[in-house]
Every structure is written in structure tokens, then in C-alpha cells.
Amino acid sequence: MEAITIVGGGVAGLALAAGLDTQRFDVTIHEQRPGLPSVESSLAMWPQAQRALAALGILPEVQKIAVPLGGMALRDGAGIAWLSPEVRGVLGVSRAGLLGVLEAAVPxxxxxxxxxxxxxxxxxxxxxxxxxxxxxxxxxxxxxxxxARPTPYLALRGVLAEPVGEDAGGEYWGRGTLFGIAPTSRGGTYWYASFRSGLGPAGVDVAEALRQTRARFAGGAAAVGRVLETAAPETTLAQRIWTVPLLADYGRKGSVLVGDAAHGMTPNLGRGACEALVDAATLAQLLNSRPVPAALAAYNRQRVVRTQLLRLASAGMTRLALAERAQPLRDRLLRVAARKSRAAAVGRS
Structure with missing residues (x-):
């Protein structure tokens, strides 16, 4: 039996433990926080992540607790929709629900x-x-x-029991602010917000973060105001956004990195948990079928370039979504894109 020690029992660590061959490996997981997270949040499962879940044999269980994400309107700070792209094949699942399924899959x-x-x-x-x-x-x-490197941005997330209105879902891009509203699998509302803040970088006071959020979004879209009226510190997570510097390889010297430890990125593409699952499923399959050195070399070839490009793309999306001085130009360009998109749709019909 070859020993594998996993530090971290979150999405990536549990998925890897669930996928490793127990006839070949003696696996240990170290996790500082037992149990499920006390504050709920939601994750988008893109098709690549769903394929990783299928490889681990747990996609049907995740599908039972997920909700299809049909589309997310892109809006200005007042709530006027620029674009409403149709998103197909993406599932929304609670972080606690996903962790529960992964926990049950660990031998x-x-x-x-x-x-x-x-x-x-x-x-x-x-x-x-x-x-x-x-x-x-x-x-x-x-x-x-x-x-890790702190960004100047604060991120807040929370889940409300009340359902999201059909005309309220999407992302609201203001001047240096971003707010998102989406449905949850239990019929409630998942919301998130981001803006530049001096709070943190560690030990962010959630109540103060909520106060700042309400102040930053005051006078904006009515749907955002309704969400923030209901949000409470005990159901809200507030953190500074951190990223990981460029890494040219994820495995060497008897060590290997997966998930945010390898390519921690800003959350604007919604790919962090997805790529963590793909990392874990890929590494498990390689370790199960090859000697460890060869498996790590193949893991580097398959995962480094893709995830580092996503990390850069996510950083670019953050700068666009949270633009301040360039916000008027950004909004004009998006309005032009929206008009062209509607004209093209009319032409096709």
C-alpha cells in the first residue's frame, strides 16, 4: 500500500479521496473544520465538473439536489438588462449538499x-x-x-429562504460594484456581492460588511434592495478575495496541488469548485493507473495550462465587472452589444 496524505477536506480533498483506489493506496485526510459549513452558499456545476462527478460515480446523487441554471441576465446597476444569454447544461448545487454527497462517497x-x-x-x-x-x-x-495575494475586493454570499423573482435574477454591474441573484435548489435565493473595501484582509466583521454593502447599493435596483433588507449576519459569509500567483507546475518533490491551492482565482467565472472537481477526478484516475511520478507529470500536462488560463480570464472579468473610472465606457459598449444581439435575433426569426 502506498501512502497518500491529503491536507484539506473540502471539495477537492474529498473528491480525490473518493476516487483513489483503496486497494493500492492508504489514504489519510487532514481537515481542521469537521462537519458542513455553517453558512450556506451555492456552486455552479458546469459540464466539465459534471463529467468529473460521473467519473467518481456520484453525478446522480448531485443531480437530485441540484437545480438547472437556465440563464443569468447581465444588468446595469439600476437593474436594466443588457443581455440575457441562455445557459444550458449548468446545475446549481449548494456547497453543503455537494460536500455531503462527497463525504458519503469517501471509503x-x-x-x-x-x-x-x-x-x-x-x-x-x-x-x-x-x-x-x-x-x-x-x-x-x-x-x-x-x-496567496489579497485583492482589494470584498465578497459576500448568502442564501435566503424566499424565492427569487422571475424578473430579478442575474448580475448587476454598477460603478465598482457587482451583485448577483440566482435561485437555489430548495426554492430560495442565492445572492452574492463584491466591491472594493478596506475590511480585512482577515477576520472580516460580517455585520459591518453588510452595513457597507447596503450603503454601496443604496438607491440601485429594487431587487437588490429587497435581498439586502432580508440578509442577516448569521446567514452571510464575508471574506476578502484572495488569489494564488502563477504556478508553472502542480506536482513535484513528492507533493501535488489541487483546487484553490493550485489555481485560486477570483469567483467571477464561477469555475473554482468546478476546476477543483476536475483536478481531483483527473489526478485520481492518473494515480490509479500509473506510477506516481508518471501520474504527476501527466497531471501537470493536463491541468496547468487550462487552469492558469482560467485564472487569468477570471481576473480580467473581475476588472471588467468592477470597473470604476471605465464604467461609463463599459456600459455604453454593453448597450451596443445588446442592441446588436437583439437585432440579430430578430433577423434569425
Missing amino acids: RSVHRVTRRVEDTSAMSGLLVGADGVHSVVRRAFRDGHAD
């Missing part, structure tokens, strides 16, 4: 250790960093030269 033979990992030097076998943007494994992997 009982996997050892579980509940503690915070500060030092990885004594860990045996292949070391997997699935411990997020502040990864301890990545710091050891890169000799301390790959620390």
Missing part, C-alpha cells in the same frame, strides 16, 4: 484526522495540498515563495 478505509496542519515535514507518502488559497502544502512545495 470507510480512509483515515480522518481533525486538526489544523502547520507543518508537513513529518507526513509520509505523496502529499496532496487541497487546503485552499492559504495552502500550507504550497508554501512547502515552493519554499515559501508562493503566498
Whole structure:
């Protein structure tokens, strides 16, 4: 039996543990926070992530707790829709629900250790960093030269029991502000917001973050105001957005990175959890079928370029969505694009 030690029991770590061959590997997961997250949020499962879930044998279970995401209107800060692109084949699933399915898929033979990992030097076998943007494994992997970087933006997320109105869903792009509203699988409303803030970078006061959010979006779209009236600190998650610097490889020296530890990106493309699942399913399949060195080399070839390009694309989308001085020009260009899109649709009909 070859030893594999996974640091981090979130989406990437649990998915990897669920996919590894228990006849070949002796697997241990270290996770500092037992149980499901106390504040709910929602994740978009793009087709690539669904294929990864299918490879792990758990796609049907996820589909049972998911809701199809048919489209997300792109709006200005007042709520006027520019574009309403149709999105096909994407599912929305709660983070807690996905983690619950992944937990159930992890074999009982996997050892579980509940503690915070500060030092990885004594860990045996292949070391997997699935411990997020502040990864301890990545710091050891890169000799301390790959620390996470804070952006100037705050991100808030929450779930409300009330359903979203049919005419309210989508993303609202204001001057240096972004607000999103989407349905949940339980008939409620998932919302998120982002803007430049001096709070943090660590230990963000949720109540103060909500106060700032209400102030930033005051006088804007009515739907946003209704959501923020109902939002409460106990059902809201507020964090500074962090990213990971460019990495040219994810596996070497007996260590390998998956998920946000490898390519932590801004959330504007909605691909963080998706790529974490693809990382895990890909690495599990390679480790199950090849010697470890060959598996890590193949993992680098298959995952580094794609995920780093997504990281860059997400950063570009953040700059566009949260534009301040360039906001008037951005809005004019989007209005032109909307008119051309409607004219093209009329022509096709």
C-alpha cells in the first residue's frame, strides 16, 4: 500500500479521496473544520465538473439536489438588462449538499484526522495540498515563495429562504460594484456581492460588511434592495478575495496541488469548485493507473495550462465587472452589444 496524505477536506480533498483506489493506496485526510459549513452558499456545476462527478460515480446523487441554471441576465446597476444569454447544461448545487454527497462517497478505509496542519515535514507518502488559497502544502512545495495575494475586493454570499423573482435574477454591474441573484435548489435565493473595501484582509466583521454593502447599493435596483433588507449576519459569509500567483507546475518533490491551492482565482467565472472537481477526478484516475511520478507529470500536462488560463480570464472579468473610472465606457459598449444581439435575433426569426 502506498501512502497518500491529503491536507484539506473540502471539495477537492474529498473528491480525490473518493476516487483513489483503496486497494493500492492508504489514504489519510487532514481537515481542521469537521462537519458542513455553517453558512450556506451555492456552486455552479458546469459540464466539465459534471463529467468529473460521473467519473467518481456520484453525478446522480448531485443531480437530485441540484437545480438547472437556465440563464443569468447581465444588468446595469439600476437593474436594466443588457443581455440575457441562455445557459444550458449548468446545475446549481449548494456547497453543503455537494460536500455531503462527497463525504458519503469517501471509503470507510480512509483515515480522518481533525486538526489544523502547520507543518508537513513529518507526513509520509505523496502529499496532496487541497487546503485552499492559504495552502500550507504550497508554501512547502515552493519554499515559501508562493503566498496567496489579497485583492482589494470584498465578497459576500448568502442564501435566503424566499424565492427569487422571475424578473430579478442575474448580475448587476454598477460603478465598482457587482451583485448577483440566482435561485437555489430548495426554492430560495442565492445572492452574492463584491466591491472594493478596506475590511480585512482577515477576520472580516460580517455585520459591518453588510452595513457597507447596503450603503454601496443604496438607491440601485429594487431587487437588490429587497435581498439586502432580508440578509442577516448569521446567514452571510464575508471574506476578502484572495488569489494564488502563477504556478508553472502542480506536482513535484513528492507533493501535488489541487483546487484553490493550485489555481485560486477570483469567483467571477464561477469555475473554482468546478476546476477543483476536475483536478481531483483527473489526478485520481492518473494515480490509479500509473506510477506516481508518471501520474504527476501527466497531471501537470493536463491541468496547468487550462487552469492558469482560467485564472487569468477570471481576473480580467473581475476588472471588467468592477470597473470604476471605465464604467461609463463599459456600459455604453454593453448597450451596443445588446442592441446588436437583439437585432440579430430578430433577423434569425
